[in-house]
Amino acid sequence: MSKLVVSAFMTLDGITQAPGGPDEDREGGFAHGGWSVPYADEDMGRIMVEQFAGMESLLLGRRTYEIFAAHWPRITDENDPVATKLNAMPKYVASRTLDQVEWNNAHLLRGDARGNVAEAVAGLKQRSGGEINVQGSSNLIRTLQQHDLVDAYRLLIEPVVLGTGKRLFAEGTVPAAMKLAAVQQTGSGVLYCTYERAGKPEYGSFELEDYPEKVREMKMVDEGTSP
Template sequence: MGMLVVVENVTLDGVMQAPGGVDEDTRGGFRHGGWAHPYADRVMAETMGRGMSDDGVLLFGRRTYEQFHGFWSKQTDGNPYTEVLNRKRKYVASRTAVEPLPWENSFLLTGEATEAVAALKRDVEGDLVVLGSGELVRSLARAGLVDRYMLSIHPLTLGAGSKLFADGEQAYGRYELVEAIPTTTGVIIATYRPTA
């Protein structure tokens, strides 16, 4: 049975929207895209690289899948993430995507996302890693399917944007700290396990 691991960049005020680029996700008039870039460093690259090399599969919502495919499938600069992302088996939870999916080793989950992911967890060996995919993550959290959160907590606040846990949605939850790694730029890469 696999472990479902959510990997997210978040700000101190919980925003997870558009960490990678200015135009990554402008829903709701969000104007702060690309906020994570100034905080990248060697420690973060090594820590994320360790996780990427593990066995397991990737899980995306449609929007994040399309963004990752649009960027990573076209990279030719020798970045080790490129080979891993292209090689790994990728599952997409979507109500609107249709097969065949354009990125190699990609498979569409059919039916209700939480039920499909619960079945996938039973069948997968290793970690089932969710990158980004906020709406999907919130539905998986509500269903009690998340086994670990690996959060890169950035030392800034944005005051607006989509949050990992939307207001009122995750009214109460307790988490155990499994690991905390500080970076040279003030980011804390914290891994939590839900306990209640």
């Protein structure tokens, strides 16, 4: 069974919309496209190479597929590890509107009669191996989250706040506990964090029924005396 991993560039306030350029995604009047570009450096480049090297296949929504397919097939340098991997690896495209996909080793992933692709992705996870990685594809990611299909997140968290735009975790995401499996910092101040599923959220309370007594006991312990 495959592990489904979402990779994303993300602002401190959770925005993932249009990190790579002004015209990448203007939906909703978004005017901050390209916010990730100033933080690109050698460290980020190395991280991206490592990230793509570990993928077995790629899962994309229509918009991200069209952006990728218009760019990466034109990069034919055999010394470019990202282009070489992307152009060769299996790519699955979730779309209700495309009739065909022409990028090498790309395949249309059809949903059910209602256009729901979740069942098709669940089937893909069952019959595939290794890591299925999702890039961009905000609408697709929302569907995957609503059906509890995401196993891990690899987030490049960048030191910028935008206040508006599409967020990674939207309303309807199935609650899940996560654990921080790895973290790196780039020279430009980006945190590269890997979060993996850790079951369901647990809950508690900081309310103290006998608050004054508890405070007194904690103060005495702090002072090295016994209650």
